[in-house]
Amino acid sequence: MNSQWALDRAREGLLAGVDEAGRGPLAGPVVAAAVILDPRRRIRGIRDSKQLGEQARRHLAGKIRSVALAWSVAWADVEEIDTLNILEATHLAMRRALLGLRVRPAHVKVDGNRCPSFAGLALGCSFEAIVGGDRLEQCISAASILAKSTRDHMMTALDTIYPHYGLAKHKGYGTAMHYRALARWGASPIHRRSFAPVRLALEGRPASWPGA
Template sequence: MQTDLFELPVSGLVAGVDEVGRGPLCGPVITAAVILDPARPVEGLKDSKKLTEKKREALAVQIRERALAWCVARADVEEIDQLNILHATMLAMRRAVEGLSIQPELALIDGNRCPQLAVPCQAVVKGDDRVQAIAAASILAKVTRDHEMLELDRQYPGYGIAGHKGYPTPQHLLALQQLGATPIHRRSFKPVQLALQAGPV
């Protein structure tokens, strides 16, 4: 992982921030902020999407144990529908940074937009591949959301949530058509709206 792509304006505490769950039709968007400890490095950090589930789980344990500070936050379905997914994601990112036990001097945000923060921030396109702290945040967010989706699959069987994690797969879209939307489905998303309009088959 390349971390020399940035001339950071600070030499002190830098938080990496990332999100998981913008695209799914159901469930929350989960964010995480992580300040890594240079004295206790975590080996093997990279974009959570490029890791196996087993590797993500193992790295998440190390991140929680070794990071100087970390926080996982969220925006729920109601907030997503009320604010829209972009603003809900920015809100959840802000919550993650504000929830850190140590205030960073800079927050590096994966993507091309920064939330409104009390600390300076910089957006980093493909940051989960380029900045270790962002990769760590992506892993914590992914592991947390996947666990939540497994629980939601037990609460709402028949949709296959454990497999697709809420993303609009053919199986999920068919289940929406046949079973209708649940309270965890995002009403502001077009496929959910169409399923609600059509009603159960």
């Protein structure tokens, strides 16, 4: 049997979901995940990561890693976010995650209203952007869980290096605690200098928390 023919037949019907976590925070990387679920092994409880508590996300992330046909997590760091802008950095992380899959899918569903450019990557699959896909498509929900749980772990680790900001609590998002820390301590190396509250803190005129 031709090995390429066998590989093509095995790929038929394989569906990957792609999602990100961390577009909005003032600090830390943006993380993306790609997941190909095994249709023969259902994982109960998978849904949009924003609808799950932290403990449930950790539990489901472990199940996804052990049961999925393939999964991959990647990110773009703060320097890439500030250089490219957050949308392009998010798309870069998504491309990296998809390229990290050990199995190539036939079709990819991406959460959002547009797909990253995969030109020149020779992936040989079709792509589809789905608004609200993390609520509608289980493969995207699984990707959102992996991306969110991975990023939360990264931010908790960064909290031990930069303890003044409360990163383990708010994961870099713009909370009142975070704004107060920026006003007192200024920006750290992991803060996104292209984001207005961070830029203002660097200029010595920190912004007020919007909810104040």
